[in-house]
Amino acid sequence: MITNKAKYALKSMIALARNYGNGPMVIEDISRAENIPRKFLEAILCELKNAGLLQSRKGKGGGYELHRSPDHITMATILRIIDGPIAPLPCVSLNFYEPCHDCADEMSCTLHRMLIAVRDANLAILETTSLREMASELVLA
Numbered sequence: 001m002i003t004n005k006a007k008y009a010l011k012s013m014i015a016l017a018r019n020y021g022n023g024p025m026v027i028e029d030i031s032r033a034e035n036i037p038r039k040f041l042e043a044i045l046c047e048l049k050n051a052g053l054l055q056s057r058k059g060k061g062g063g064y065e066l067h068r069s070p071d072h073i074t075m076a077t078i079l080r081i082i083d084g085p086i087a088p089l090p091c092v093s094l095n096f097y098e099p100c101h102d103c104a105d106e107m108s109c110t111l112h113r114m115l116i117a118v119r120d121a122n123l124a125i126l127e128t129t130s131l132r133e134m135a136s137e138l139v140l141a
Contacts, residue, residue: 006082008036009044010134013078016054017070017135024056024063044082051081070131076123078131086126087119094119 002010011034019025027045031038045064048054055067066073079086080095090098091106092115099106106112 002079003083005040005044006079008034008040009048009078009082010075012036012041012044013048013053013066013073013131014134016064016066017073017131020066020070020135023061024065026063030064048078048081053078053081066131070135073131074127075129075131075134076126079126086122088115092116092119094123 012030015030015034016025027038027041030036030045031041036044045054045056049056049064049067053067053073054064056062056064076086085093085096087093087096089100089112090096091100091103091112100109100112103109103112
């Protein structure tokens with residue numbers, strides 16, 4: 001399950017992808033359109049900016065916009081920035097691996113093998129679905 005913060009990050013990034021090439025969007029417009037609390041959205045957009053996905057301009061005509069094409073930003077990238085590991089347990093994480101301290105042997109652990117399959121199924125979608133696809137609603141049916 002993803003956090004509300006990740007859900008709001010995805011929704012705001014999709015809104016920015018829909019606006020890509022039309023200049024920056026102000027926080028108030030994103031907040032209102034996506035029903036995201038403004039203060040929470042400010043923190044999320046700041047985090048995404050610090051990670052290099054967004055750029056911002058201050059003053060009149062300012063706001064936030066994608067730093068690169070929505071074709072080159074995946075759902076997995078956004079989720080990792082906001083929520084960290086995508087894997088259901090650290091012992092099956094590709095980027096944040098940690099062994100389980102209560103498991104004697106990962107290779108004989110049935111749960112480990114099953115959760116690798118869950119991780120791989122999730123990543124098959126999240127790593128290949130771009131913001132452009134989400135913005136144009138060309139996602140899986």
